[in-house]
Amino acid sequence: MTNAMLEVKEIESFYDKSQALFGMSFSVRQGEFCTLIGRNGMGKTTTVKSIMGLLNPARGQVLFEGKPLHKLPPYQVARFGLGLVPEGRQIFTNLTVRENLTATARDAGGSDSKWTLERIFQLFPSLERRAKNLGSNLSGGEQQMLAIGRALMTNPRLLILDEATEGLAPLVRKEIWDCLAELKRMGQTVIVIDKNIASLLRLADNHHIVEKGKVVWSGSSASLKAQPELLERYVGV
Ligand code: ATP
Numbered sequence: 001m002t003n004a005m006l007e008v009k010e011i012e013s014f015y016d017k018s019q020a021l022f023g024m025s026f027s028v029r030q031g032e033f034c035t036l037i038g039r040n041g042m043g044k045t046t047t048v049k050s051i052m053g054l055l056n057p058a059r060g061q062v063l064f065e066g067k068p069l070h071k072l073p074p075y076q077v078a079r080f081g082l083g084l085v086p087e088g089r090q091i092f093t094n095l096t097v098r099e100n101l102t103a104t105a106r107d108a109g110g111s112d113s114k115w116t117l118e119r120i121f122q123l124f125p126s127l128e129r130r131a132k133n134l135g136s137n138l139s140g141g142e143q144q145m146l147a148i149g150r151a152l153m154t155n156p157r158l159l160i161l162d163e164a165t166e167g168l169a170p171l172v173r174k175e176i177w178d179c180l181a182e183l184k185r186m187g188q189t190v191i192v193i194d195k196n197i198a199s200l201l202r203l204a205d206n207h208h209i210v211e212k213g214k215v216v217w218s219g220s221s222a223s224l225k226a227q228p229e230l231l232e233r234y235v236g237v
Contacts, residue, residue: 004063005030005189006051006158011060011070013050020046021057022213028158033180033190035200037235038210044193045087047210048162052084053077064158083156087163089147093136097127100135100146105153120149123179141172148179159183160191165199177203197237201225209234 004027013021021043028034036044049055051062053074062070064080092100101117121128124145130138138146144164151159161180165173177199183190184203194200200207201221209217211234224230231237 003029005032005065006191007061007063008047008051009061009063011047011050011057011062013046013055013057015046015055020213021050023060024050024210024214025060026208026215026218028189028191030157030189031187032206033184033188033192033204034206034208035192035194035204036208036210037193037197037200039234039236042210043213044210045162046213048084048086048160048191048193051077051160052082078154081155081157083151083154083159085144085147085151085159085161085164087166089140089143091135091138091143091146091150094134096132096134097138097142097146098131101127101149101153104150106155115152115155117153120152123152123182124149124175139172141168141175144168144172144176145179148176158189158191160193162193163195164192165194165196197231197235 006028008024008026010023010025011021012019012023024043024047036047038044046055050057053069053072053076057070061068069077069080095103101120126142127145127149130142135143135146148164165176181203192200201224204221206218206220207224208215209230216234217230
């Protein structure tokens with residue numbers, strides 16, 4: 001695809017000698033909201049790590065607007081405008097909410113939507129109420145909102161969320177999905193990994209099904225809804 005923002009091309013990634021990705025390929029257009037779905041252990045998080053420079057693939061390419069990322073360390077990848085909300089909501093527990101948000105604030109460049117503290121507080125009013133609280137004093141849901149807020153404060157051109165609703169109560173989960181819907185409305189380019197397939201089908205433009213370290217099917221929400229056997233076979237729902 002020529003007009004892709006992100007192209008993951010035939011990457012193979014390893015943990016020591018153990019291979020986790022076997023020719024992983026997919027691409028993401030600007031403004032697209034897409035997902036990686038599949039059973040546990042199929043390579044979704046490894047793909048995210050390989051994009052973000054946390055694990056450099058042994059073979060293949062990761063291109064962002066045509067520029068190679070696959071040999072760069074994470075801080076250089078982030079400078080291109082890639083933001084990650086990692087699995088397990090990693091925030092600074094010894095900093096306040098406000099400090100967490102301002103510590104990582106950065107303009108990765110080129111984004112029309114400039115995120116500020118005020119705009120994050122509009123998106124997540126409960127964070128404003130807790131602005132002076134330490135990260136360690138937040139509920140799981142608030143920590144997740146803070147993790148998303150932190151990533152947005154870098155003004156990412158591409159935002160990747162890995163299991164952002166995992167382990168949260170239904171009401172808080174809904175708040176996170178509402179936030180993602182708002183980001184989509186704003187034209188933010190997003191890759192989401194999540195187990196809530198119904199929400200993903202409602203929100204996402206496209207899906208990539210991951211099985212044994214590679215994409216085995218890609219298509220739109222409408223196309224995936226029309227083929228429930230795919231979800232049954234590869235996701236187990
Ligand atoms: P999950 O939803 O369980 O995180 P996933 O699709 O994200 O699943 P990965 O975490 O990418 O899957 O795992 C892909 C493969 O790599 C699995 O076989 C897993 O056991 C292996 N793996 C993941 N992390 C490591 C690690 N740090 N060291 C060694 N092997 C790992």
